[in-house]
Amino acid sequence: MAPDNQSQLQEAAWARLMSAAQQGDTNCYEQLLRGITPFIRSLTRRYCRNPQLAEDVVQDVLLTVHRIRHTWDPRRPFSPWLASIAARRGIDRIRRDSRIARHEVSHELVPETFAVAATNNESGALRAVEAIEPLLAALPERQRRALEAIKIRGLSLAQAASESGQSVGALKVNVHRAVKALRALVGTVDQTEDQ
Amino acid sequence: MKTERTTDELIGVLRQGLAPVRPLRPPMLRALSWLGLVTLVVGAAVLRWANPAIIAARTAEARLALECAAALLTGITAVLAAFYLSLPDRTRLWRYAPLPPLLLWIGTSGLGCLQYGAGLGPAGDRLGESSHCFMFIVLVSAPLAVLLYAVLRRARPLEPFPVALCAALGVAALAAFVLQFFHPFDTTVIDLSAHLAAVAVVVALAGLSRRALA
Numbered sequence: 538m539a540p541d542n543q544s545q546l547q548e549a550a551w552a553r554l555m556s557a558a559q560q561g562d563t564n565c566y567e568q569l570l571r572g573i574t575p576f577i578r579s580l581t582r583r584y585c586r587n588p589q590l591a592e593d594v595v596q597d598v599l600l601t602v603h604r605i606r607h608t609w610d611p612r613r614p615f616s617p618w619l620a621s622i623a624a625r626r627g628i629d630r631i632r633r634d635s636r637i638a639r640h641e642v643s644h645e646l647v648p649e650t651f652a653v654a655a656t657n658n659e660s661g662a663l664r665a666v667e668a669i670e671p672l673l674a675a676l677p678e679r680q681r682r683a684l685e686a687i688k689i690r691g692l693s694l695a696q697a698a699s700e701s702g703q704s705v706g707a708l709k710v711n712v713h714r715a716v717k718a719l720r721a722l723v724g725t726v727d728q729t730e731d732q
Numbered sequence: 733m734k735t736e737r738t739t740d741e742l743i744g745v746l747r748q749g750l751a752p753v754r755p756l757r758p759p760m761l762r763a764l765s766w767l768g769l770v771t772l773v774v775g776a777a778v779l780r781w782a783n784p785a786i787i788a789a790r791t792a793e794a795r796l797a798l799e800c801a802a803a804l805l806t807g808i809t810a811v812l813a814a815f816y817l818s819l820p821d822r823t824r825l826w827r828y829a830p831l832p833p834l835l836l837w838i839g840t841s842g843l844g845c846l847q848y849g850a851g852l853g854p855a856g857d858r859l860g861e862s863s864h865c866f867m868f869i870v871l872v873s874a875p876l877a878v879l880l881y882a883v884l885r886r887a888r889p890l891e892p893f894p895v896a897l898c899a900a901l902g903v904a905a906l907a908a909f910v911l912q913f914f915h916p917f918d919t920t921v922i923d924l925s926a927h928l929a930a931v932a933v934v935v936a937l938a939g940l941s942r943r944a945l946a
Contacts, residue, residue: 561752607753
C-alpha cells in the first residue's frame with residue numbers, strides 16, 4: 538500500500554476514534570491514545586534527545602489532548618491538531634530546560650553531609666583518618682596508641698588496657714593529653730596553611 | 733518516595749477519566765455571536781445616551797468616518813484573531829490580522845491631530861476631556877474583556893499570551909469606537925495620546941492576566 542494511502546487511512550481511523558471519544562466511548566479513546574503514542578513519540582524526539590525526558594513530553598501531550606479534546610472540530614483533520622499540540626509541548630520543554638540551565642548548576646559529585654549517620658558516605662571518614670595520620674605520628678608513642686585504641690578503633694577502656702598493657706587511668710590521661718596535643722598540632726597546621 | 737507513571741498507566745487513567753464533551757463551534761461563528769451580543773448591548777446604550785448630532789457630524793467628514801471605521805475594524809479583526817488563536821490547529825498568522833486596521837486607525841487619528849493642531853494653534857495641545865476619554869475606554873473595555881475572556885477560556889489556549897493581547901486590543905478598539913459617539917470634539921494630540929494610553933493599559937492588563945485564560 539502506498540504511504541499516502543496508509544496515512545490517509547490512519548487519519549480517517551484516528552478521526553473516527555476521536556469523534557467517538559468526544560461522545561464518551563472509552564474503548565475508542567484508549568485505542569486512539571495507544572495508536573497516537575508512537576506518532577507523538579516520533580514528533581517529540583525532535584525537541585528532546587533524552588529518551589526519558591522525551592517520554593515526559595509524550596505524557597504531557599497525552600494529558601493536553603485529554604484536557605482540550607473538545608477543541609478538535611470533527612470536520613477538520615485530526616493529525617495537524619495533534620501535531621500542533623505536540624509541537625507546543627515540545628517547545629515548552631525546551632524553554633523550561635533552558636530556563637533551568639540558566640539558573641541552576643549541576644555537579645556530578647555533591648559533597649553532602651546528612652544528619653543521619655547511616656546516610657553519610659564512609660569515604661568522608663576515611664579521608665579524615667588519612668589526613669590525621671601524619672599528626673598522630675608526631676605524638677608520643679603511648680599517647681598515640683591510647684588514642685588509636687579508644688577514639689579510632691572504638692575499643693572500650695578495659696579492652697584497650699589489656700591490649701596495650703596500660704592501666705585504665707593511664708589510658709584516660711594519655712587520651713586526654715593526645716587530644717590536647719592534636720588540637721595544638723591542628724592549630725599549627727591551619728596557621729601554616731593560612732600563611 | 734517519588735513514583736513515576738508509565739505512559740501505559742497514564743493511558744489507563746485517562747481512559748477512566750473520560751467524559752463526553754461537546755466540540756466547540758467554529759471560531760468564526762463564536763466570534764460573530766460574541767460581537768452580535770456586544771452590538772446589541774452597546775448599540776442600545778448608544779441609541780439611548782449618544783447625541784445623534786455628533787454621530788451625523790462625525791460620519792459626514794471622510795477622515796473622521798475612516799477613523800471610526802478603522803477603530804471598528806481593528807476591534808473586529810482582533811476579536812476574530814483571539815478566537816482563532818485560542819485553538820491549537822489554526823494558523824498563528826492570525827496574530828498579525830489586526831495590524832493593518834490598527835495602523836490605519838493610528839494614522840487617521842494622527843492626521844486629525846495635525847489638522848486640528850495646525851488650525852487652532854496652542855489649543856491643539858489642550859488637556860480638556862482627555863482624561864474622560866481615558867476612563868471611558870478603560871471602563872468600557874473592562875466588562876467587555878471579562879465577557880470575552882469567559883468565552884475564550886473554554887478553548888483553554890495553549891498559548892494564552894497572544895490570545896490575551898488580541899482580545900484586549902479588540903475590546904479596547906471597540907471601546908474607542910463607541911467613544912466616537914460621545915466625543916463632541918475633534919481629536920487633539922493629547923486626546924490621541926489618551927486613547928492610545930488607554931488601549932495600551934487595557935492590553936497590558938490583559939497580558940498580565942493571561943493565566944485566567946489557561
